Amino acid sequence: MRDLLRVPVGEVVDLSAHDAAVTPAGPRDKAAGRAETARTGKPLAALQERLWAASTAGDRRRILLVLQGMDTSGKGGTVKHVVGLLNPSGCRIRAFKAPTPQELAHSFLWRIRKALPRPGEIGIFDRSHYEDVLIARVHGLVPRSEIEDRYDRINGFERSLAEDGVTVIKCFLHLSYDRQRRRLLKRLDNPDKHWKFDPADIDERALWPAYQEAYEIALRRCAAPYAPWYMIPADHKWYRDWAVGRLLLEHLQALDPHCPAADFDVEECRERLLKQRDL
Amino acid sequence: MRDLLRVPVGEVVDLSAHDAAVTPAGPRDKAAGRAETARTGKPLAALQERLWAASTAGDRRRILLVLQGMDTSGKGGTVKHVVGLLNPSGCRIRAFKAPTPQELAHSFLWRIRKALPRPGEIGIFDRSHYEDVLIARVHGLVPRSEIEDRYDRINGFERSLAEDGVTVIKCFLHLSYDRQRRRLLKRLDNPDKHWKFDPADIDERALWPAYQEAYEIALRRCAAPYAPWYMIPADHKWYRDWAVGRLLLEHLQALDPHCPAADFDVEECRERLLKQRDL
Secondary structure (H helix, E strand, O other): OHHHHEOOOOOOOOHHHOOOOOOOOOOOOHHHHHHHHHHHHHHHHHHHHHHHHHHOOOOOOEEEEEEEEOOOOOHHHHHHHOHHHOOHHHEEEEEOOOOOHHHHOOOOOHHHHHOOOOOOOEEEEEOOHHHHHOHHHHOOOOOHHHHHHHHHHHHHHHHHHHHOOEEEEEEEEEOOHHHHHHHHHHHHHOHHHHHHOOOHHHHHHOOHHHHHHHHHHHHHHHOEOOEOEEEEEOOOHHHHHHHHHHHHHHHHHHHOOOOOOOOOOHHHHHHHHHHOOOO | OHHHHEOOOOOOOOHHHOOOOOOOOOOOOHHHHHHHHHHHHHHHHHHHHHHHHHHOOOOOOEEEEEEEEOOOOOHHHHHHHOHHHOOHHHEEEEEOOOOOHHHHOOOOOHHHHHOOOOOOOEEEEEOOHHHHHOHHHHOOOOOHHHHHHHHHHHHHHHHHHHHOOEEEEEEEEEOOHHHHHHHHHHHHHOHHHHHHOOOHHHHHHOOHHHHHHHHHHHHHHHOEOOEOEEEEEOOOHHHHHHHHHHHHHHHHHHHOOOOOOOOOOHHHHHHHHHHOOOO
């Protein structure tokens, strides 16, 4: 899946040329997809445990899964269904909202650095520092020259992460304009989902072409060998979850973490335990 | 389950009178228990979403699940198997280790306060402030008068949490001395689990009676109507997980959180969405 979904480095990105409803290399339908995603849980959790175990012996490696996408593209759903397969105690999840006054008083990477996974952990960003070249660009929140500068700073930042043992997996959940309308209407149809709806989402939707362009530039400028972007067709939720799960699994398999060997005398410990008197 | 497992308030606790291998009101065996725990996932996650939704409209309620128990009693396993049923984005998990020099420079509740769940969240403590009256008591880390003082401060702290909308669920995972030996030996048998083993665990095990006494005192002094202790028979992992899952479910059902109603004009939003032109 990594080779199939990876955004080529240094090439122009045209989102309109990518169908968001395709299911490349995926299971044949929703039922099969859901079942296969569920089956990924066991190997995922086993590899996650080994990643954590290795960290107890000084291995600094960890994973950072970055989820980006338009409203209703399923960032939250991916956390629920894919990250939900992992052992929650080894996950460090952060959803980034509009920056607070305190956060705005710092560099845009300040709050990102504070939320990074520690060695052995799997970090998950629901939105990320990319908002600072997406919404910030579309709404002109900072001068264009500052936006230009940010792509370079993001690249430098992500390179330093990779050098520090962080496997950065950036997923763009690619949703179609029509599918977004259907999902927003569905939220309106269900009173239990009204809390998820904000009328301002409709105004943002009107800026769809500008957002697509901002994504195309971000994907082109920040797709790097040390921090690849993956384009996940996201019109089908089951495919989106399956694909992100596969990506996580393949990266963990490539890391191939190992449980550290005992740094104590196993036989002596066994004897001591067996000799301890009964109560 | 709440009534069945709750430690009575104000009564002497004698752990030796409680069999750790019983399965009161539980499913008939391991297979049925595992299946029933899995089935709890859906209603748990649905209630958790409503708890979170309510918080977006100002509801300050949240849950704090405190897990305590002897080594190998299954605190980590409970997080994996029970908390793993929830949406990880609404969970705030903290495992407390030996306090750092910075933490020791503050009151013992300082690091606890920093890790509390925010409104709408489910907080999980793997160990907690109770270590400060358990290991601290057994090893005489502070004067006995300070330990005595701490029970009162814990009660005052937990009362203030309850008044601020925190449902405190304290679970003592009650393990037998024999079962602990079996589990420690099993870790030694499996090289993939050696990283979990510390020879110092054997020395701690030699202090079993002192720890049991420290737990009995903590349960008696800090079982309160606003922050009850539950005693979970933990020799059977499947029962432990099932019981903690049930407790969580019952507390969430009692909270009965509701998704807030729309604070916008649903019909008007629907029309605006339908009128937005195609790309």
